Amino acid sequence: MIQADKLSRLYGEKYAVRDLSFHVRHGEVMGLLGPNGAGKSTTMKMLTCFLPPSSGTASMDGIDIQQDLHVRRRVGYLPEHAPSYSDLNVHGHLSFMGRMYGIPEATLNDKIREMSAACGLEGRLHQRIDELSKGYRQRVGLAASMLHNPDCLILDEPTTGLDPNQMVEIRQLIRHLGEKKTVLLSSHVLSEVDAVCDRMMIIDGGELRALGTRDELIALSSSGLVLDVCMRGDADAVVTAICKQYDGCEVDMHTVEESGLTKLTFRHVDDSIPLAESVFSAVVAVGGVLLEMHAQETSLEDVFHRLTGGTS
Amino acid sequence: MSMAWMQITSLCRKEWRIVMDTPLGYVMAIAFLIVCGFFFESNLFLIGQADMRGWFSILSLLLMFFIPAMAMRMLADEKRSGTFELLATMPITTMSIVWGKYLALWVQIVVLLALTLLYPLTLSWLGNLDIGQVLASYVAAILLASSYAAVCLYASAITRYEVVAYVLGFVMLLLVFLLSKAMPTFSPAVQDWLVLLSPLAHYQSMLRGLVRLSDVMFFITMSGLFLSLTWFELERRRWR
Numbered sequence: 001m002i003q004a005d006k007l008s009r010l011y012g013e014k015y016a017v018r019d020l021s022f023h024v025r026h027g028e029v030m031g032l033l034g035p036n037g038a039g040k041s042t043t044m045k046m047l048t049c050f051l052p053p054s055s056g057t058a059s060m061d062g063i064d065i066q067q068d069l070h071v072r073r074r075v076g077y078l079p080e081h082a083p084s085y086s087d088l089n090v091h092g093h094l095s096f097m098g099r100m101y102g103i104p105e106a107t108l109n110d111k112i113r114e115m116s117a118a119c120g121l122e123g124r125l126h127q128r129i130d131e132l133s134k135g136y137r138q139r140v141g142l143a144a145s146m147l148h149n150p151d152c153l154i155l156d157e158p159t160t161g162l163d164p165n166q167m168v169e170i171r172q173l174i175r176h177l178g179e180k181k182t183v184l185l186s187s188h189v190l191s192e193v194d195a196v197c198d199r200m201m202i203i204d205g206g207e208l209r210a211l212g213t214r215d216e217l218i219a220l221s222s223s224g225l226v227l228d229v230c231m232r233g234d235a236d237a238v239v240t241a242i243c244k245q246y247d248g249c250e251v252d253m254h255t256v257e258e259s260g261l262t263k264l265t266f267r268h269v270d271d272s273i274p275l276a277e278s279v280f281s282a283v284v285a286v287g288g289v290l291l292e293m294h295a296q297e298t299s300l301e302d303v304f305h306r307l308t309g310g311t312s
Numbered sequence: 313m314s315m316a317w318m319q320i321t322s323l324c325r326k327e328w329r330i331v332m333d334t335p336l337g338y339v340m341a342i343a344f345l346i347v348c349g350f351f352f353e354s355n356l357f358l359i360g361q362a363d364m365r366g367w368f369s370i371l372s373l374l375l376m377f378f379i380p381a382m383a384m385r386m387l388a389d390e391k392r393s394g395t396f397e398l399l400a401t402m403p404i405t406t407m408s409i410v411w412g413k414y415l416a417l418w419v420q421i422v423v424l425l426a427l428t429l430l431y432p433l434t435l436s437w438l439g440n441l442d443i444g445q446v447l448a449s450y451v452a453a454i455l456l457a458s459s460y461a462a463v464c465l466y467a468s469a470i471t472r473y474e475v476v477a478y479v480l481g482f483v484m485l486l487l488v489f490l491l492s493k494a495m496p497t498f499s500p501a502v503q504d505w506l507v508l509l510s511p512l513a514h515y516q517s518m519l520r521g522l523v524r525l526s527d528v529m530f531f532i533t534m535s536g537l538f539l540s541l542t543w544f545e546l547e548r549r550r551w552r
Contacts (some may be wrong), residue, residue: 166317
C-alpha cells in the first residue's frame, strides 16, 4: 500500500507539490492525472526516494520513505521515457538490474525469462537496446521494474510514444499486474487512465484537485442535466410548458428554416429531475413530433478541463 | 558477499561490459599503446640503456590526456540519458555508486598499464633492468592514475555532457601539471607547500624506486577527497 500525507516539495521558493495526501490500496491501480508541470513526476520521484520531500511523509507498505534503501527494494520504478543502458543488450540490462536488486545468480536467468515473456521480449533478449523501437524499450523498462517482484509499481507515463497496438498491450499488462500489486501510474492521456485505473487523482499546480473513481469524479464536477432535443411542431409551447414546470430551467432554441425542425437544449442544475419524460409529454401534448432526444454526459475530459483550469 | 559489495561489483561489471561491447575501450587501448610504444621506443634508442625513468615521466603526461577520456562518460552519460534516476532509485547508496564507478575506472586503467608490462619485459631480456625500481614506478603510476581517475570522475559528476566532462577533467589535471612546472618561480616557502601538495612531485619521488608511506598516503588522500566531492555532487540534488 502507498500512503502519502501532506507531501510537499519545494524547488527554490516554488512549490512543485504541495500538501498532497492520498493512499493506494493493495491490488489497486491508481492514476495520477495532471497537465504538464502539474507535479506528477516530482510526486513519483519523492515516492521512489529519488528526491526527499520538503515536508510531509509517505510510506510504502508501512515503511517510511526516509528509510530509502528498504523502500527502494519494495518498489519497481519506471521513470519517464523509460531510460535504459542503450549500449547493453536486453539480457545484459536486465541482468544488471537484477543483480542490483540482489536477485541471486542461480535464479536470475529464470526471472529474466519470466519477465521477458510477460512483456513480450522473448525474441529480443540478445538485441542491443539502442537498436530497439520505442515500444520495445518501454517494455524493457517495464520488465526491469518488475524483475525483483516488487509489491508496489510506480510508472511514470508508461505508454508515452507507443503506437495504439502497443498501448493496448501495455495497458493490459498493467491491468493484469494491478490485480496482485499496488500500482501508481501517471499520465496526461485521459483515455489511458480511464481504461486502466480503478481510481484516479487529478493534480494541478502541485495540489490535489480531485480523487476518486471515474464516476465519482464525473459526479463531483457535474454541472447538472443537459438535454438535447430535436422536434417538429410548436417548440415555443414546449419551452413554455417545461419552464413553467421547472424553475431555473435554461433553454437554447434554434430552428432550421429549410427542414422546419427545431433544436432545443434544456439545462437544469438538478440532474435528478425527470426532464426527458416531461419534454416527451410536452411535445406529445402540443401535437409535435419528437425526432431525437439525448442527455449530454460529462466526460473525463470535461472534468479534467474544469479542475485544471483548461491549462492542458 | 555483502549486498553493497555485490552492487559495487555489478556496477563495475556493467561498465566493463559497455567498454568491451563498444569500440570505445578498444580505441582507447590501441591509442594508448601506440603513444606509449612511440615514447618508449624513441627514449630507448636515444639513451641506449635499459632504463624506464624517462618513459615513466612521460607517462604522467599521457595519463593527463587519457584518463579524462576514460572517465568522461562514467556519470555524465548516466545523467544525460536518464539512467542516473534508475540507478539512484535502486537499493544502493550514493557512496556505493561512486565506488562502483571508480572501481570500474580503476580496473580499466590498471589493465591498460598492465599491457605496457611488455616494455620492461623486453628491456629485462635486452639489458640489465632494475626490477625494483620499475615495480616502484608502476606502483607510482597506478597511484597517480588512481588520483587522476578520482579527479576526472568528479568532473563527470558535475555535468551532463561528456565533452564538458573531458575538458573539465583535463583542465583540472593541467592545472596540477602547470603548478608543478611553475614551482621554481615561487618563493621557497610556497615551494615547500607545493611539493607537499603536488601529485607530480610525489610521483617523481617514487620513480627513484622508493615507495614511501607519505607518498602513498598523499595519493590515497587525494583520491578520497575527490571521491567525497563526487558523492557530494550526486547527493546535492536532494538538498536543492
